[in-house]
Amino acid sequence: TSFPPDDIARQRQARRREVDKAIAWSRHRRVTAAQAATGTPGRAYNRLEAKLARMLDAAEVEYRWQFPLGHYVYDFLLPDRLLVEVHGTYWHADPRSYEGRKLTPDQRRNCLHDVEKKFFAAGRGYR
Numbered sequence: 001t002s003f004p005p006d007d008i009a010r011q012r013q014a015r016r017r018e019v020d021k022a023i024a025w026s027r028h029r030r031v032t033a034a035q036a037a038t039g040t041p042g043r044a045y046n047r048l049e050a051k052l053a054r055m056l057d058a059a060e061v062e063y064r065w066q067f068p069l070g071h072y073v074y075d076f077l078l079p080d081r082l083l084v085e086v087h088g089t090y091w092h093a094d095p096r097s098y099e100g101r102k103l104t105p106d107q108r109r110n111c112l113h114d115v116e117k118k119f120f121a122a123g124r125g126y127r
Contacts, residue, residue, distance in 0.1 A: 032073050035066060048086045049075055069124065072117050081126045085114070 049065070056063050056076070067077035076084040089097050092114060093107040103111070121127075 029071075032066070033068055033071075037068060046086070048088065052076065052084070052086055069126070070120060072120055074117070074121065077126075083121050083126050085117070087114070 053063070053065060053076075056078075062079055064077040065075070067074045067083065069083075074083040075086045078084060087094070091106065092110050093103050098107070
């Protein structure tokens, strides 16, 4: 099912207001880490992640969903210490769509966070 564009815009505005608050952002990280630690689904799981999980299941690939490492949580841990992050085009400024375009503050923050997560994992022997 798809939502009307004005509903999507309102949802995005509400999420931005929530994330802009440092307390809300800190709470989101704690909740995500708790979900990962207990293996219970929640806001940390999204449709793209669920789709990849179904594909991995169909291919009989072993994985761990929502893998905590240090103060980060990665979407998937696959065999041979391979971490997979599932990102949407807009929020993580997919370079195929956003190359040379001005990014929003949210996109810049998310891209920086993505790079920090990548280097953190690499420093601990993960790919």
